[in-house]
Amino acid sequence: MFTGIVQTTGRIVAVEPLGFGRRLTIEAPALGLDDVQVGDSIAVNGACMTVTGRQAERFSIDVSAESLSKTAGLDTMGEVNLERAMRVGERLDGHIVSGHVDGTGTIHAMEPVGESWSFVVDAPMDLARYLAYKGSVAVNGVSLTINRVEDVAAGTAPACCRIWINLIPHTIEVTALRNLRPGDRVNLEVDMIARYLERMLPAALRG
Secondary structure, eight states: OBOSOOOEEEEEEEEEEETTEEEEEEEOTTSOOTTOOTTOEEEETTEEEEEEEEOSSEEEEEEOHHHHHHOSSSSSOEEEEEEEOOOTTOOOOSOOBOSOOOEEEEEEEEEEETTEEEEEEEEEGGGGGGOOTTOEEEETTEEEEEEEEEEEOOSSSOOEEEEEEEEOHHHHHHSGGGGOOTTOEEEEEEOHHHHHHHHHHHHHHHO
16 A cells, blocks of 8 residues: 655666566665565556565566556656555555556646646546545545546547646655656546445445
């Protein structure tokens, strides 16, 4: 389990073919890898991955073809958000994040507003029922609060659920969200509680 509070950023420095998947080497000197072991879980841009190898300042992960088809940013070199799995008893500063990506969204806009940034993401319509005003969402592994939500009908582009998020300067400074531009794809994970409620409510209404 994770919190969505990114501990540091790292950089994918090598991408190797691995059957239908990929083996990634990630350089992360600030993550603190001294006690990281093969088999540990690390969220990479919000996707829970298993460490398959470790060096002094680098670790490797194997990404399956299934994971590649359901995520963004795990098939090319560049900066990524990193978070080690939380320990029982640690403070939960963000929200409960499983590291299981629910879908990918597209950056609609990213514009400065005063000292902050307005961050607008178009999410797939099948995630719309989980996205609510003042609700939580993880974008590339970063726990964020939705400030506005609007279902957009299909037109020149497919229908989507558009969410508005405010990024404070600290978030821009310490995460790889600063590198995003309109049109970029991002990994989305909806709030776990909302997912369970959606499953439970129909049964409760049926009595």
